[in-house]
Amino acid sequence: MMNREEFVMLRDFIYEKTGIYFTENKMYLLESRLTNRLQDLGLSSYEDYYYSLKFGGEKARNEINNLFDVVTTNETSFFRNPPQLDVFKMMVQKGCCNGDMPGSPIKIWSAACSTGEEPYTLAIIVLELVEALRKNIPFMIYGTDISAKVLESAKRxxxxxYSIRNTDDKIMKKYFTGENNLFALKEQVKRYVKIDFMNLMEENSYRAYRQMDFIFCRxxxxxxxxKMKKKVIDSLYECLKPKGILIIGHAESLHNISRxxxxxxxxxxxAYQRG
Ligand SMILES: C[S@@+](CC[C@H](N)C(=O)[O-])C[C@H]1O[C@@H](n2cnc3c(N)ncnc32)[C@H](O)[C@@H]1O
Structure with missing residues (x-):
């Protein structure tokens, strides 16, 4: 059993590394998520696990990646929250964001992309527009996350x-192969999406994501x-082009976070627009 001191040590460690904050009532959730890590490492207490993370040198670095996998919640799906996607489509169609440099690609960043459904949905939307408008729309999409496990899956x-439950049959036929239980996204979509590790807590790693037209951080x-919301939102602001657009989750708000x-x-x- 995890005791309160162990909970506090691990909660603060996880918060510092990921921004994810396990509140007091989530102690059992945290315990259940970490049980397998202790078993795999042959450790008998959560305190030992904490010390192995904190002072374990090179080994700890690998274990921290395992920790990221188990403390994150990776729920996602294709075409999640259509009203936000309609706004994205309308803005791309109107050429709202890439006006300053004609011909330059629209840069889109899915900043916590989980298994890839979000950035791939955005790629499909743009590809559909290219076809409907018979117009070349250069674009590139970055999909990043803190969990190596979901990133592997996104690359696959x-x-x-469950992932494709809200996806039109027409879109399924056009962009996926396979049937019944597994659906493989075609290369013609995958090639527009660059999947990479990025921890939103690490200030230095924002440097690689500059001059974005759209950021999805849903x-x-x-x-x-x-405190962490403010830190992340301020950094995302700096990553947008002037007039670039930030989309956050439909249940999330910037109230008290950023003006x-x-x-x-x-x-x-x-949608939130950079001034
Ligand atoms: C619930 S999923 C959302 C996926 C997608 N954006 C959507 O709305 O469908 C949340 C994702 O945020 C990632 N995440 C959590 N903390 C993070 C951090 N500090 N940096 C980057 N990604 C993080 C998790 O690994 C998880 O895949």
Whole structure:
């Protein structure tokens, strides 16, 4: 059993590394998520696990990646929250964001992409627009996450029926192969999405994601406390082009977090624009 001191040590360690804050009532959740790590490492207490993370040198670095895998919640799916995607589609169609340099690719970042459904959905939306408008729309998409396990899965690009449950049959036929239980995304979509590790807590790693037209950072801020939300949102602001757009989860808000963005209100959703 995890005792309170162990909980506090591990909670603070996880918070410092990931921004994810396990509140007091989540002690049993944290315990259950870490049980297998203790078993795999042959450790008999959560205290030993904490010390192995904190002072374990090179080995600890690998274990911290395992820790990221187990403390994150990776729920996602294709075409999640359509009103936000409609706004994205409308803006790309109108060429809202890439006006300053004609011909330069639209840069889109899915900043906590989990197993890839979000960035791949965005790629499909743009590819559909290219076809409908018969117009070349250069674009590139970055999908990043803190969990190596979900990133591996995102790179593989093979999805289960739960992931694609909101995906049109027409889109399924066009961009996926396989049937029944496994659906592999075609290379024609995958090639637009660059999947990489990126920890939103590490200030230096934002440098690789500059001049974005769109940033999707959906359903991750909910795991952070106010201080970490502010830190992440300020950094994302700096990664946008002037007039670039930030989309956060539909249940999330920038109220009390940032006044720097201009909220753009659309049916069923708000997009946040850099000034
Ligand atoms: C619930 S999923 C959301 C996936 C997708 N954005 C969506 O809305 O469908 C949250 C993701 O945030 C990632 N995450 C949590 N903390 C993070 C951090 N500090 N840096 C980067 N990603 C993080 C998790 O690994 C998880 O895959």
């Amino acid at each position: 690009g093979v999805f289960n029926p 359903n991750v801020l909910i795991y952070f406390d106010e 720097a963005f201009k909220p753009l209100v659309f049916p069923g959703t708000i």
